Amino acid sequence: MKENQASFTAMSVAYMRAYHSMHDTPKIFDDFLAYDLIPVEKRALIEQHLIEQNITCGQQLNDSDYSVSHSDQTINSESLMQETHRYAGIFSSRARYAEDALEKAVKQGVKQYVILGAGMDTFAFREPEMMEKLEVFEVDHPATQEFKLHRLAELEWEHPAKLHFISIDFTKESLVTALTSSSSYDPKVKTFFNWLGVTYFLTRDEVFTTLRSITEIAPAGSIVVLDYLDIDAFIPEKSSPQMQKSLEYLRKIGEPMITGFNPSTLAEELASLGFSLQENLSPADIEERYFKGRTDGYHAYEYAHFACAVVE
């Protein structure tokens, strides 16, 4: 991430969830607040990027493609729909996966919910009944969190008393220090960690360091749900042209994806950190669970996996 710049990908994935919520039936995940949370000018920029990405499909990108120089461009709703459809399914289904697992965990007594790299997550405002049962911690990069807090103030959304904001840069700081700096966080209480849309932006060591931190500040039975990209996405001979185009786009906007994992060795790697891998959904599993029978073109994403692990 760029040091002083709020994450653009955080706004983009929220935009996709919002788009799905507003346009599609049945809904995989109804993020009915996400649209409002994204400021108008950011929405316009996201739409512009999506249209440009769709139009440049298969073409060589150059640096000027992603400047704000196309503000006078007529919105091409067909391109926007096509490009949004490519990703909205995966962003909505991973949110569904995490919040379904959270609901189950809460029934089993989990009392704290930590959203790592929360971005424009709307849970705390969307789920007032769940908020009664949980202390919620949004942990994010300072630049993204400052942007969100400013936007929340602008919208005048009521701040739930049990919502806490903690800033961290995973590349520089320890999650142990960050979470324990909050007097509201109790390291003895079973906790659910949501870590969606972040692992691929960090190095392998940073991902493992953060996971190890979870085992130091959360008791056995605590849960982490995360998504990750198959390592093949980063190997040019194995990566699809579409994947390579996404990697190039993210590099250009200053949020490069750099790390993937091998699904077949993940269980062993997590075990060495103190986790038991409970579920490791492949793109085919995700397709079967969330997209089977849909006729609107939504699908799982070719390299994206969802995993759920429990602290031993």
Ligand SMILES: C[S@@+](CC[C@H](N)C(=O)[O-])C[C@H]1O[C@@H](n2cnc3c(N)ncnc32)[C@H](O)[C@@H]1O
């Ligand atoms: C693609 S967004 C995902 C947001 C949210 N989890 C979701 O699924 O909608 C990536 C998030 O990771 C955060 N992030 C990326 N690199 C980070 C870092 N080094 N330290 C802390 N947060 C980081 C960004 O601020 C952003 O909120």
